Amino acid sequence: xxxxxxxxxxxxxxxxxxxxxxKVIAGEQHFLAISQDGALWGWGENGSxxxxxxxxxxxxxxxxxxSDSWLIVSAGLTHSMGIKxxxxxxxxxxxxxxxxxxxxSGNAAFPQQIGVENNWKxxxxxxxxxMAIKNDGTLWGWGSNNNGYLGNNESNSYEVDHPVQIGMDTxxxxxxxxxxxxxxxxxxxxxxxxxxxNSHGQLGDGTMDDKYLPAQIGDSNDWKWIDSGSxxxxxxxxxxxxxxxxFCNTGFTIDSTYPLQIGTDSDWKTVSFxxxxxxxxxxxxxxxGTLWGWGxDNREQLGNGADGNYxxxxxIGDQSDWKNATAGYFQSNGIKEDGTFWTWGDTELVGDGxxxxxxxxxxxxxxLSVKDYINEVKIKFYPNPAKNKITISGSSVTKAMVYDVSGxxxxxxxxxxxxxxxxxxxxxYILILETDKGIFKEKLIKK
Numbered sequence: 001x002x003x004x005x006x007x008x009x010x011x012x013x014x015x016x017x018x019x020x021x022x023k024v025i026a027g028e029q030h031f032l033a034i035s036q037d038g039a040l041w042g043w044g045e046n047g048s049x050x051x052x053x054x055x056x057x058x059x060x061x062x063x064x065x066x067s068d069s070w071l072i073v074s075a076g077l078t079h080s081m082g083i084k085x086x087x088x089x090x091x092x093x094x095x096x097x098x099x100x101x102x103x104x105s106g107n108a109a110f111p112q113q114i115g116v117e118n119n120w121k122x123x124x125x126x127x128x129x130x131m132a133i134k135n136d137g138t139l140w141g142w143g144s145n146n147n148g149y150l151g152n153n154e155s156n157s158y159e160v161d162h163p164v165q166i167g168m169d170t171x172x173x174x175x176x177x178x179x180x181x182x183x184x185x186x187x188x189x190x191x192x193x194x195x196x197x198n199s200h201g202q203l204g205d206g207t208m209d210d211k212y213l214p215a216q217i218g219d220s221n222d223w224k225w226i227d228s229g230s231x232x233x234x235x236x237x238x239x240x241x242x243x244x245x246x247f248c249n250t251g252f253t254i255d256s257t258y259p260l261q262i263g264t265d266s267d268w269k270t271v272s273f274x275x276x277x278x279x280x281x282x283x284x285x286x287x288x289g290t291l292w293g294w295g296x297d298n299r300e301q302l303g304n305g306a307d308g309n310y311x312x313x314x315x316i317g318d319q320s321d322w323k324n325a326t327a328g329y330f331q332s333n334g335i336k337e338d339g340t341f342w343t344w345g346d347t348e349l350v351g352d353g354x355x356x357x358x359x360x361x362x363x364x365x366x367x368l369s370v371k372d373y374i375n376e377v378k379i380k381f382y383p384n385p386a387k388n389k390i391t392i393s394g395s396s397v398t399k400a401m402v403y404d405v406s407g408x409x410x411x412x413x414x415x416x417x418x419x420x421x422x423x424x425x426x427x428x429y430i431l432i433l434e435t436d437k438g439i440f441k442e443k444l445i446k447k
Contacts, residue, residue, distance in 0.1 A: 020341045020365035026328035027075030027125070028276045033062065036339065037409050038069035038085065040111075043349075044331075048078035049109045050093035054438040060348040064432060064439050066111055067401060067409070076125030076178070077276070081132075082111065087118035089132065089163075097128040098161035099143035099180075110438075115163065126180030127276075132163065137170040139185065139214075147181045147197035148212035155212050167214065176228045178275045184228050184235070185214060190221040192235065192259075200231040201257030202246035208257060218259065229275035235259065240287065241266045251280035251296030251309065263313055272327040283325035283332060284313060291316040291325060291334065291360075299330040300356040301345035317360070334360060341365055377440045379433065381419075385445035392417040395435040402429035402444060421446055 021033040021041070030044035030051060042051035043059040052065045069085040079093030079100055090111040091100040098104060101114045123132040129143025129150065140163040141150045148155055151166045169187070177183035182196035182203060193214040194203040201208055204217045225236040232246040232254065243259040251274075254260070265286075273282040274295075281295030281302060293302035294313040300306055303316050325334040330346035342360040343349045350361045379394040400412040400419045404427065413420045424446040431444040 020339050021335060023073070024326045024333050024335065024341075025073050025075050026272070026275070026326050026331075026333075027080065028077045028127075029329045030075055030080075031326075031328060031331070031333070032065075032073040032075045032080055032082075034070050034073060039067045039409075040065040040070045040073065040082065042080075044328075048094035049107060050075070050078050050080050052080060052092035052109070052111050054109045060353070064441065067399065067432065067434065072123060074123050074125040076130075077127040077180070079125055079130075081123045081125040081130055083120045083123055087120055087135070089114045089117070089120040089123065091130070097144040097180075098159040099126070099129050101130060101142040101161065101163050104161040122175055124175055124177050126177045128180035129177065131175045131177040131183055133172050133175050137172050137188065139166040139169065139172045139175065140164065141166050141177075141183075144180065147210050149177065149181050149183065149196045151183065151195045151212070151214050153213045155210070174224075174226055176226045178228050179230045182228060182233075183214075184226040184233055186223050186226055190223055190238070192217045192220065192223045192226070194233070200247035201255075202228065202231050202233045204233055204245045204257070204259050206258045225271070227271065227273065227275075229273060230277045232273070232280075233259075234262075234271060234273060236268060236271060239266050240268045242268050242271060242284070248280050250278065252282070252294050252311065265313075270324045272325055274327045274329065276329070279330075281327055282313070283327045283334070285322050285324055289320040289322050289337065291319065291322045299346040300358040301327070301330050301332045303332055303344040303358070303360050306358040332360075377433075377435055377438045379435065379440045381431070381442070385447040386421050387447055388420070388422040390419050390421060390431075390444070392419065392433065395433075395437050395440070397433050397435050399434040401432050403432070404429055 022036050023034045025032045033041045041062040042065050043062045046058050047056055053063050071083045071085045073082040082090045091114050092108040092111045095107050119135040121133050121135045132140045142160045142163050144159050146157050171188040173188050174186040185193045193216050195211040195214045198210050222238045224238050227234050232248050234244045242262040244254050244262050245256045245259045248254045267287045269287045270285045274280050279296035284292040292313045293316045294310050297309050321337045323335045323337050332345045334342045341363045343363050344357040344360045349363045381390045381392045400414050402410050429444045431442050433440040
């Protein structure tokens with residue numbers, strides 16, 4: 001019996017660390033993540049249903065939003081967007097400014113498909129609007145045209161409730177428009193373009209005049225990455241140098257109406273910065289896997305052991321196995337090359353929530369466990385342990401699956417709320433049911 005207990009403990013230890021996050025995206029105060037099996041998860045602020053779990057309950061820990069395979073997600077201010085692996089476009093959260101693009105159908109508590117096309121490539125959710133690119137290189141926008149955000153040569157403020165093509169060009173490859181009032185884009189030839197609000201020089205064209213059509217910035221054709229936030233813009237060139245422009249004096253200082261190189265290093269791999277106004281900070285990863293921080297550390301979000309603010313990019317710790325990092329509102333997250341997930345700053349993912357976390361701590365990826373999980377969807381299923389089938393009562397089940405001890409997902413067949421489990425081998429699983437009322441999760445024993 002003792003050997004069996006030890007074996008079970010080891011299996012569950014493997015289970016809890018087997019399934020973690022491949023991508024993490026930060027909104028203003030909520031996070032979206034795609035797990036290693038492609039499923040969609042979320043945590044943080046949820047008052048506008050921006051997590052998409054059907055509730056308005058803020059989540060301290062990750063909750064499963066949808067178990068389909070997701071390619072891209074983007075977290076805005078009060079809404080979220082995503083593209084599934086089949087190329088379909090989805091939206092959820094608040095529809096103020098018509099930023100969901102659902103034809104004025106209103107707020108969405110769960111991910112809602114936008115249109116019927118399956119050729120979407122990239123999407124970004126802003127504060128007041130949304131931008132996207134299709135596989136054919138066309139550029140699309142919807143939401144508020146405040147300050148010319150929609151890029152259709154109109155200066156007046158109006159709202160569009162569905163995706164509308166911007167211009168006729170078919171060579172767009174990357175788009176950014178997180179603040180909802182100005183946009184950056186890169187074409188297939190590596191040129192940089194911008195439009196919209198420009199009161200602080202964030203368009204990078206050397207002026208502070210709003211632009212109502214995409215306009216090329218400079219003549220360089222070696223841009224490969226862009227990101228935009230409130231009054232700020234950042235980009236990376238193919239030589240792995242980082243450039244910034246616009247205005248910021250809270251955390252780090254930038255004051256330029258055209259792109260300026262940040263430092264002299266040319267070995268940057270990823271960059272993430274806090275998109276919304278307030279104390280600004282950045283997290284960066286170099287090609288050698290080291291983690292770097294820059295800016296404000298008032299809630300330990302730099303992860304530098306409470307060492308204080310950094311006036312220039314400075315290495316955090318001495319590890320060289322970081323894959324990427326995400327700067328949220330004041331919560332920071334990172335993923336290492338071994339797939340482990342780490343968090344620090346103003347976070348309740350680790351610790352008891354009473355203190356800020358001053359250095360990266362590993363989050364024992366338990367989103368697949370049922371520890372401390374509260375099922376708001378009232379469902380009963382029986383028998384448990386089960387041999388051949390289980391019967392569900394209390395809700396209509398649309399999809400059923402289990403995760404085994406290795407983190408592998410196994411889809412199950414449903415017939416009139418009866419689920420076939422006869423093909424499962426003996427052992428313990430996590431049963432996940434997608435229902436008309438939300439997600440249900442519970443432990444299932446196969447005998």
